[in-house]
Amino acid sequence: MAILVPVSSWKSERLGFWRLNGPSWIVQLGRRDSTTASLTLANSDLPAPTLNLSNLITAFSNKGFSTQEMVALSGSHTIGQSNCRFFRARIYNDTNIDSTFATSLKTNCPSVGGDNNLSPLDETSPTTFDNAYFKNLQSQKGLLHSDQELFNGGSTDSQVNAYSTDSSSFATDFANAMVKMGNLGPLTGSSGQIRTNCRKIN
Ligand code: HEM
DSSP states (O other), rough: OOOOOOOHHHOOOOOOHHOOOSSOOOOOOOOBBBBBHHHHHHHHHHHOTTTOHHHHHHHHTTOOHHHHHHHHHHHHSSSSSHHHHHHHHHHHSSSSHHHHHHHHHHTTOOSSSTTTEEEEESSSSSOOOOOOHHHHHHHTTOSSHHHHHSSSSTHHHHHHHHHOOOHHHHHHHHHHHHHHHHHOBBTTTTTTTTBBBBBBBB
8 A cells, every 4th residue: 555645734833743853855755665685786886985986976976966965965974873794995005095094993893804894984973963963084094995985185175165164055965965866767657666574665
């Protein structure tokens, strides 16, 4: 059964409920899920944390996102954590990393073992949705190699600088890009299904 809720009434009734911190936006409901999954496709379409700036720009462009939208969306790494195996190469091999930051991460992410140990993507304020992620990049404290690529002397440095001083423009751009992402090729008609349990196919 499709759940189609008029956006206006949903907004007035529910939006405040979800506004914990950070930006908010209207989520389009009634999205259908695929009944199949492809590991190969996921791995080819999802950007890897080892990508350089050029490849990140291409990965997002392939989905219709501008470089500016890519930088805004990356700001979601203001919350959440990463497994050690995704940032090990960065903390042991990269040179564009704050040395104190790298040393502190090595305790929880040894060069061998501890693959699944977690560290926050934004060490400054790991559970608050703010623009500290961009300030961290300016201090070479991006956790993932891909994070630091956004501020490494390239074309996106200026936008990182802008978001680091203007959290409201980050919030606005992030919310708009999230709505756009939610509109990426939704399944329609009889394709896919509306799940009765979000975690599994019916
Ligand atoms: C720019 C390219 C991106 C790359 C290379 C990337 C990579 C990663 C990696 C490797 C992790 C750690 C996953 C784990 O250890 O389980 C992660 C976590 C996360 N990413 Fe991204 N990501 C990117 C963009 C995004 C975007 C666009 C969003 C959403 C708008 C996003 C939201 C998150 C969140 C919320 C987490 C934390 C998950 C958790 O704590 O469980 N990321 N990302």
